[in-house]
Amino acid sequence: MIAKTCEPHTVDRQQPYALDLRERTFKISHLQILDEHGNLDAEREPDLSTEDLISLYRAMVLARAVDQRLLKLQRQGRIGTLPLCTGQEAASCGPVLAMTDKDWFVGSYRELGGRLMRGEPIENGFLLYNGYEEGSVFPGGERTLPVSIIIGAQTLHAVGIAYAMKIRGETDSAVVCFLGDGATSEGDVHEALNFASVWQVPVVFVCANNHWAISLPREKQTHSRTLAQKAIAYDIPGIQVDGNDALAMYQVTKDALDRARAGGGPTFVEAVTYRLMMHTTSDDPSRYQPPEQLQAWEARDPLSRFKSYLEAKGIWNDERQADLDAEIKQQIEDAVKAFEARKDFKPDAPFDHVFGTKVPRIEEQRAEFLDELRKESTDA
C-alpha cells in the first residue's frame, strides 16, 4: 500500500530551509485582570455577583487557614506528612467558581481551596493525611476525584472521563484537570494531551506552574519558555494566566468550559503562581530556594490583592474580615475536634481498595500485616 503524504496546512513551503530555532513564529497570550496591587483591568472584569466574589474570597481565606493549621498539627505530631497549598489558592478557587456540580474535578494534591469549594469537609484533609481512606470521599463528591499523588496520572483519568461524556452525548458537563509544572515532563501528560485532542473531548487542563517540582526549578525541568506552548504540538489552545489572580483564573476557566461544552475541545491553561511554603512537611526549601525569589512572590499574594479589590468595590472592610477570621477559626477548631474524636480507624483499610473484589494474594498480605501489628502491640 502506498501511503499518501498528508501535509498540515500550517507548513509553509516558502520558508527557507533552516534548523535555526531562533525564528519562532508561535505566540502565547497572557491574561491578568487584577494585578498584584489589586488594580483592576476594568474592561476585563468578569460579570460576577457580590455573593460570588465573597464566596471566592472566603474559600481562599479558608484554604490558607486550613493549610496553616494542617502544618501546625503535623509539627505537633498529630498528623502525617502533607503538601502545603499556601500561595496557590487562586489557581484552584478561581476555576472552581467557574464549574458546576455536573463538571468533574480531577485534581492533584495542591488544590485544597478548590476542594473546599467543591464541598469537601475540612475534616477530610485531616483524615487523608492521617491515613484514613474516608478522607477521599464525601457526600455529593462523586464528581470530585480523590487527591492524586502519582504525578501526571490524573490527566489520563480526566481524558477518560471526558471521552465517556462525549460518547454518552453529555453536553452540560466538562472536566477540569489540575496538574503541576513538573507533571508536564511525565509521559502520561503527553498521552493525555494527545488523546484529548484526537478525540476533541471536553477537558480543561489547569497546569499550576509554581516554579518548582520539589527542589527542581522549572527551568531545569523543561527548556520550553512557557508551559502553555506545549499544547501547540497537540493543536490545543494554550494560554498563560496570572495564577495568583483569582479573577483571571475564573474567566479563563469559564471561557474554556463554555468552549468545551459546546464541542470545542480541550484547553491548556498555564497558571503562573508560586509555592510559598515547603513542598511537603518533610522538605526544607531554604536549602534550595533563593530568598529574594520567595520575597518577590510573597508580594504577589493572591489573597491580599483580592481583598484590596473587594475593598475598592466597597463590599469588604476590616469588620467583615474580623468576622470571617473568627468564623473560620471556629470552623477549623470544630473540624479538628471531630477528627481527633474518631476512634474507628481500620488499619487494614488500604487492602480493601486494591481491587474491587477480594484477591487471595492481597488477603494473605492483609493477614500478615494484621499479625505484625498484633505482635507489635503485645511487645509494646
Ligand SMILES: Cc1ncc(C[n+]2csc(CCOP(=O)(O)OP(=O)(O)O)c2C)c(N)n1
Ligand atoms: C510518577 C511520580 N513520580 C515521582 C513522584 C515524586 N514526586 C512527588 S511530588 C513531585 C514533584 C511534582 O512537581 P509538580 O508537578 O511541579 O507539582 P507541585 O508539587 O509543584 O505542585 C515528585 C517528583 C510521584 N509522586 N509520582
Ligand SMILES: [Mg+2]
Ligand atoms: Mg511545581
